[in-house]
Amino acid sequence: MSDATLWTALADPHRRAIVALLLERPRPVGEIVEACGLSQPSTSKHLRVLRDAGLVRVRQDAQRRVYALDPAPIAALDTWLTPYRKLWNESLDALGRRLDRTAGEPSDPPEDPTPKD
Amino acid sequence: MSDATLWTALADPHRRAIVALLLERPRPVGEIVEACGLSQPSTSKHLRVLRDAGLVRVRQDAQRRVYALDPAPIAALDTWLTPYRKLWNESLDALGRRLDRTAGEPSDPPEDPTPKD
DNA sequence: TGGTTATATTCTCGTCAAGGCATATGTGCC
DNA sequence: GGCACATATGCCTTGACGAGAATATAACCA
Numbered sequence: 001m002s003d004a005t006l007w008t009a010l011a012d013p014h015r016r017a018i019v020a021l022l023l024e025r026p027r028p029v030g031e032i033v034e035a036c037g038l039s040q041p042s043t044s045k046h047l048r049v050l051r052d053a054g055l056v057r058v059r060q061d062a063q064r065r066v067y068a069l070d071p072a073p074i075a076a077l078d079t080w081l082t083p084y085r086k087l088w089n090e091s092l093d094a095l096g097r098r099l100d101r102t103a104g105e106p107s108d109p110p111e112d113p114t115p116k117d
Numbered sequence: 118m119s120d121a122t123l124w125t126a127l128a129d130p131h132r133r134a135i136v137a138l139l140l141e142r143p144r145p146v147g148e149i150v151e152a153c154g155l156s157q158p159s160t161s162k163h164l165r166v167l168r169d170a171g172l173v174r175v176r177q178d179a180q181r182r183v184y185a186l187d188p189a190p191i192a193a194l195d196t197w198l199t200p201y202r203k204l205w206n207e208s209l210d211a212l213g214r215r216l217d218r219t220a221g222e223p224s225d226p227p228e229d230p231t232p233k234d
Numbered sequence: 235t236g237g238t239t240a241t242a243t244t245c246t247c248g249t250c251a252a253g254g255c256a257t258a259t260g261t262g263c264c
Numbered sequence: 265g266g267c268a269c270a271t272a273t274g275c276c277t278t279g280a281c282g283a284g285a286a287t288a289t290a291a292c293c294a
Contacts, residue, residue: 004130011128012282013121023200029241042283044242063240063291071205078202083140085195088188129252146271159253161272166251180261180270 003080006073009053014038015046019069022056026068120197123190126170131155132163136186139173143185 009015017036021027027035033043047067050056054073059066126132134153138144144152150160164184167173171190176183 007128007130007133008281011124013124014282016124019201023204033241039284040241041243041285045282048242060291063238065241069201069204071201071208074198074201075205078198078205081191081195081198084136084186084188084191087140087186088192088195091188125251131252156254157271158255158273162252165272177261180268182271 003076005053006055006076009049009055010077012046012049014042015050018043018046018050019055022067022069026059026066028061028064028066030064032067120193122170123172123193126166126172127194129163129166131159132167135160135163135167136172139184139186143176143183145178145181145183147181149184 010019014036018032021032021035029040029043029047032047033040036043038046047056050067051058055070056067057070059068127136131153135149138149138152146157146160146164149164150157153160155163164173167184168175172187173184174187176185
């Protein structure tokens with residue numbers, strides 16, 4: 001429910017992997033267990049966390065429980081992201097302008113925006 | 118600076134608060150300490166995590182250290198989000214179409230959006 | 235009804251992160 | 265050099281989280 005739940009749910013790599021699996025298509029628990037290589041109880045617990053965060057829904061199909069992604073909370077994440085995205089675009093913009101300006105000039109490179117891994 | 122670092126950095130509410138503070142403007146540590154009500158060492162440790170995740174940069178200003186947001190990793194988050202956002206838009210779309218269709222019509226039998234395997 | 239399959243929950247243990255306190259490092263000032 | 269200020273780091277305790285094993289629950293089948 002709370003924001004915290006969403007973030008902590010997605011903080012775990014296994015859970016992000018599960019979410020990515022469910023992005024392709026809904027899957028029963030057994031398939032998820034097999035795909036992510038965890039024990040069944042562990043997987044079930046991770047699914048519980050995701051469920052509590054509202055990230056997945058369950059549909060019962062005989063003895064199986066088919067989990068599907070619910071993109072709504074992810075939209076909340078997107079909303080959270082918005083102001084930062086704006087800042088990011090601005091800085092890209094500024095970088096572009098600077099590159100433009102210094103296209104033929106010798107210096108002004110004190111900032112290296114080394115992005116990620 | 119793996120993906121994991123970024124997620125775990127943002128998983129903590131205090132750190133998200135700090136990031137939000139820095140979204141407004143760069144700030145020295147003292148100001149952050151005061152704003153988020155944590156002890157100075159705790160704040161400093163959170164800042165370290167954010168720094169390791171590449172989310173903030175430091176500029177030294179005499180004895181002060183002014184922290185500023187670096188939006189680049191957040192852009193990575195945005196990239197991660199993309200396929201989910203797509204899914205979200207699709208489901209909004211489908212909902213819209215359904216509402217359109219059933220706006221005045223009698224029915225359009227059980228179209229349950231839960232797909233199956 | 236009993237058995238089998240699929241999934242969830244409980245318990246326990248090890249690990250890890252957060253916060254507080256004390257202290258180290260670094261910078262400016264006299 | 266010595267002192268004051270701003271910030272970082274180390275140590276320690278506590279609490280949360282993840283993994284595994286055993287067990288409980290639920291649905292199907294004979």
